[in-house]
Amino acid sequence: KIFQADAVLHFGTHGSLEFMPGKQVGMSGTCYPDRLINSLPSAYLYAANNPSEATIAKRRSYSATVSYLTPPAENAGLYKGLKELKELISSYQGLRENEGRGPAIVNSIVSTSYTCNLDKDIDLPDLETYDAKDDTAERRDDIVGKVYAQIMQIESRLLPCGLHTVGVPPTAEEAIATLVNIAQLDRPEDKIEGLPRVIASSVGRDINDVYRNNNAGVLKDVELSEKITMASREAVRALVMQSTDSSGRVKEVKSAFDEMGAFFGNMLGQKKPWTKAIVEAGFPGVEEERLAPVIAYLEFCLKQVVANNE
Numbered sequence: 001k002i003f004q005a006d007a008v009l010h011f012g013t014h015g016s017l018e019f020m021p022g023k024q025v026g027m028s029g030t031c032y033p034d035r036l037i038n039s040l041p042s043a044y045l046y047a048a049n050n051p052s053e054a055t056i057a058k059r060r061s062y063s064a065t066v067s068y069l070t071p072p073a074e075n076a077g078l079y080k081g082l083k084e085l086k087e088l089i090s091s092y093q094g095l096r097e098n099e100g101r102g103p104a105i106v107n108s109i110v111s112t113s114y115t116c117n118l119d120k121d122i123d124l125p126d127l128e129t130y131d132a133k134d135d136t137a138e139r140r141d142d143i144v145g146k147v148y149a150q151i152m153q154i155e156s157r158l159l160p161c162g163l164h165t166v167g168v169p170p171t172a173e174e175a176i177a178t179l180v181n182i183a184q185l186d187r188p189e190d191k192i193e194g195l196p197r198v199i200a201s202s203v204g205r206d207i208n209d210v211y212r213n214n215n216a217g218v219l220k221d222v223e224l225s226e227k228i229t230m231a232s233r234e235a236v237r238a239l240v241m242q243s244t245d246s247s248g249r250v251k252e253v254k255s256a257f258d259e260m261g262a263f264f265g266n267m268l269g270q271k272k273p274w275t276k277a278i279v280e281a282g283f284p285g286v287e288e289e290r291l292a293p294v295i296a297y298l299e300f301c302l303k304q305v306v307a308n309n310e
Contacts, residue, residue, distance in 0.1 A: 009045075015057075042063040072177040072178040078154065081112055086148075103131070109144055109147055145220075161177060176236050178301075179302060190293075192293045195231075198290045209221075239274050239295060239302070243302070252306070
């Protein structure tokens with residue numbers, strides 16, 4: 001009343017108005033939300049992933065809610081000792097057959113794993129008594145595989161990339177981060193295979209078996225799982241980049257299946273950009289036709305992300 005406001009705009013999720021004392025439904029003059037907002041128009045920008053509390057805002061504070069997108073989520077990545085640990089594992093992969101340096105690297109991996117407190121999550125040999133040179137190659141692979149699987153799990157945890165900005169189109173990296181996570185999932189009800197499944201099948205593997213062995217620490221499949229993940233990301237990047245403008249943002253989505261472009265591409269024997277990206281990532285046998293449904297779905301999702309810059 002003192003400020004003489006014409007309306008109230010709430011930004012973010014959530015405020016305190018709708019949680020003030022009073023009835024749950026059918027507000028009356030004795031309820032705090034009703035007494036505070038009275039007949040003042042209230043517009044509430046509310047995160048699209050929290051419809052239950054948005055309903056409370058509508059019901060108890062008479063707000064008109066406007067949904068906005070959540071910030072894109074990106075892999076957490078590694079730092080300090082965990083990053084060093086991954087570099088050691090990479091070195092071991094190239095020197096595992098070397099009976100001189102291979103065991104020494106495994107000893108370093110075990111020591112660094114204890115430093116990073118990974119012994120709380122996986123079964124590691126005793127730090128004081130273990131010497132990899134006295135162990136078998138299979139046992140060394142098993143230890144490294146379990147550490148590698150745990151590292152991959154930590155690295156792939158999702159963290160939000162800052163805050164969502166209303167009215168600004170997403171950057172290419174933000175769009176990629178969002179679509180990569182969508183691309184991982186199978187959607188059998190829509191007859192859509194996730195990118196990892198299609199890529200794994202190109203080398204004669206079932207992605208469920210790869211994931212199962214990855215979780216068990218089988219070194220070969222931990223490596224394959226990471227390789228598939230990177231190939232999926234490069235395919236999504238290829239899709240997004242064809243709609244990215246000079247400022248690095250996606251303002252308008254270019255059709256991935258442009259008929260004229262496809263016609264000339266087929267005449268010249270060219271592969272689609274996402275297929276080419278997967279081939280270059282080490283999967284030359286991937287089938288372009290099997291990729292088409294998931295790519296079309298990702299294009300649809302990208303259009304929803306870009307629509308209205310919400």
